[in-house]
Amino acid sequence: MPIDDVVLSFTPASLMLLNAVLAFIILGIALEVRPADFRAVARSPKAVLLGICAQYLVLPAVTVGLALVLRVPASIALGMILVACCPPGGISNVLTHRAHGNVALSASMTAVSNLVAIAVMPLNVALWARLNPATAGLMRNFSLDRWEMLVQVLLIIGVPFAVGMPLARRFPAVTDILRPWVQRIGLVALLVFIVAGTASNLGPLREHLGTIFLVVLLHDAVALAVGYWTAAAVRLDEPSRRAFTFEVGARNTGLGLGLTLTFFAGLGGMAMVAAWWGIWDILAGLLLAAWWRRRDARRGTAAAAGSAGSAGSAGPAGNRGTGR
Template sequence: MLPVDEIRLNFNPASLAVLNAVLAFLMFGIALDTRLDDFRRVLRMPLAFAVGIGAQFVALPAITFALTLALQPGPSIALGMILVACCPPGNVSNLLTHRANGNVALSVSMTAVSNAIAIVAMPLNFAFWGGIHPTAAPLLRTIALDPLDMVGHILLIIGLPFVLGLWLAHRWPAWTLRFKRPVRILSFLALIGFIVGAIAGNWRYFLDYVGLVLLAVVLHDALAFATGYTISRLAGLPDYDRRALTIEVGIRNAGLGLVLIFSFFGGLGGMAVVAGVWGFWDIIAGLILADWWARRPVQGTTTTVRETA
């Protein structure tokens, strides 16, 4: 069995083009469910917003970096963990927050703003943490990654669909109200389908190497949720907001990670296996946490609170 850093998962150009389109469609669906008021709303929740942004774009990558030093996985596995930590959240976090009786308005606003920030922050964050990693940095230099190329790619598959969706939602609100839910569900199912397809097409590699990444992914995901909860608790946020921010930080868009891995890293083994396993485990862990919270009343309230965006 080859070392995980030497394998390349198979994903032909046509499939990659379709995956890019699916991810763009997913971002379009997120935008249809976003309003300009979502961006204005964060101004009315400055502390929660600052905590959420700091936890996602500063604390989580730093903690992930420390975790890779502690676990000492293969260089490509470490790069995969760092890349996933730098990804923005997906709109599944909004659904899980609703299930957990958390602040849905905060979750939706954070998802919208975080995806906008990630267009620039994600490649720069990844280049920084990957570039200073003692074992992953040499591998990253052989790939000759250009952060500006990644920014351009992210702009095409996140930025443009997001702006288009926002414009349509503002221009034709009645149409948006009718189609946003089917679009969101269809795009999410399509993304899951492609993650399944990526794994199925490289099933032998996943069987051979999943044991190398499973523990790392489980610990990493638990730390991501714990990061959101701990920082929001230390900031003195109420339980209603803590639930939203915990899920918002814990849920990462592994589908975007897969697109970038196949587009810029040639399907590098450890990175692709980490993103593929994360894509499933993250949702499972999120559902378990949301269901646990759903059975517990929100602290500081006498009744269960649910807010729609």
């Protein structure tokens, strides 16, 4: 069966569960955010604004071009675009820390990008999907209500931020204890959902798994490269380049999966791209971070020291890690 004709089957209860898991994951990010992250943006906005442009303009544009070059089926191309339009996941902070990157910059970009996504993401998906004839035709099969998607994203991202940030500010000691557990539980719950959902729908998808794997591998590598070379193009230091790499390369694909199931009727190609991205970008990010650490050790340098020094460009957020 062509993958554009495959539709994944999920019950309304499972969709509600997924949305709850996604909100829980965002809560883990919100508990990590401090007012200093936003003050840092106000003091030195150029790096963060550049990161936002890389995430919401450069990556989607490159993704449209990549899908055209690869000539992938329309549903896979639309899944790639949806993933590219997602905000960064909190795992980006963990990967940046492990790679001796600028964690302060990473934390600021994650916070701002997720808030920007509330308004930008629904418009971005509709805009970039129209630039590929195949995805534009596929979009006509769905009545995508951008306002309804805006409300969905607002509930999943906005509400957890509205709850998590005041809690972190008022009860810092308690949230420091709770935060790692919220992040770990959310990540594990999402992975379990992805694995269980894929297993229950494996039959019609089996023949397409190789294609999905290769497309996600290439797309993720391109996203990581877009982040690094965008920062390099404006001559940011190495720790900041590593932060950009993971802020652009590590997307909150759980959100993309939830939107696929809600607004695109569980379209198989889209759902599988988002689901596999959610697993692969963690593995690829860990491998890249480990490679950077080994390279630093061989060179006898401590890029982590540069992280602390360059934090002044993004504010004193400190070395904080989060889950996806």
